[in-house]
Amino acid sequence: MQLEWLNTLKPNFKVLPLKERILCGLGALLGLALSSLISWWVLGDINAWYIAPMGASSVLLFAVPASPLAQPWNMIIGNTLAGFIGVTCALYMPNLTEAFSVAVAFSIFLMMSTDSLHPPSGAVAITAVLGGKSVHELGYAFIAYPVLLNSLLLLVIAIIFNRLLGRQYPQTAQLNSRSTDPTPTQRVTIQPQDIHNVLEHQPQLLDISEYDLQKIILKAQEIANARAVNELTCQDLMSKDVLMLNEQDDIHLALDKFKQINLMSLPVVNNARQLVGTLALYEVVEWFKRAADPKASWEHQVKQIMNRQVVTVQPSQPIQDLVPYFVERSFNYIPVVEQQQLVGMISRADMIAALNQQLIQLKNQK
Structure with a gap:
């Protein structure tokens, strides 16, 4: 035209x-x-x-x-x-x-x-x-x-x-909130210093921060990586026999379960097996610390001390969607939910095993 x-x-x-x-x-x-x-x-x-x-x-x-x-x-x-x-x-x-x-x-x-x-x-x-x-x-x-x-x-x-509105303002300085080091993903791909070195040689001022460039590049890297491997979904990887707590369980019963297994937290469901929260071992420890306080004496059920904000995934989601949670945010496991019901669990060990297998496949293709 x-x-x-x-x-x-x-x-x-x-x-x-x-x-x-x-x-x-x-x-x-x-x-x-x-x-x-x-x-x-x-x-x-x-x-x-x-x-x-x-x-x-x-x-x-x-x-x-x-x-x-x-x-x-x-x-x-x-x-x-x-x-x-x-x-x-x-x-x-x-x-x-x-x-x-x-x-x-x-x-x-x-x-x-x-x-x-x-x-x-x-x-x-x-x-x-x-x-x-x-x-x-x-x-x-x-x-x-x-x-x-x-x-x-x-x-x-x-x-x-x-x-x-949920916007980050003012902008934070970096992606890694726990250290000034690059995040684990950055250490094996593009690092902030790489971006800084490129911008140092730019003759023009760009109206975007290095922080935002890091986020965009990391996200693009995730998408590119997803194309480079055979895509597994959460249902391919998840454990279906899940150890869990009921929200009505006594906190002492929850502690007994933690003693039996080597896990730092457990999912919490209601009687319809719908996921309603998670209970971490440290939350039980904190409950014992304040047990002597009369104000806390009413707390005796899991639902009263559990965390109700839970990150979940769908069975059909590709496992690459989980990488940022395990790598950048140090999750130990992520519940798999379908129609609000807990149907499985994916742990960090599951992810390591799957990604290792994909690396072996890529090596064999070369």
């Missing part, structure tokens, strides 16, 4: 589902409205109680919170630097065009030098120059209010809103 060339102008950007787009807009609405009202309440009759660049910041904080440009350091430091430079240029450069041009240019340089690049900060610098009499009368106080006040309020609301 004649208009196909227009596609070359479009960004290679994922269009989120309608629900997510609505939530992003709702977040910006709440963030701007609440931070604006609080700023007005704090600053009272100061004319510059809210500044337009916060609208641009809200796009980053609520629509793309995973962006390096949207992190708290970037927003606070970037806006502070831009505010200081903008006020300084407004005070000592009478020509407005020269003043805001130099302010934005120098702000970009300093933000990039301090790893605090935040695009809306360029507008903060311009606002300090072109904001009119009310802004100029504030002088360097403009940095504290409204710039820092607006930024902090919007940032706090963004953190709360994103956390309520």
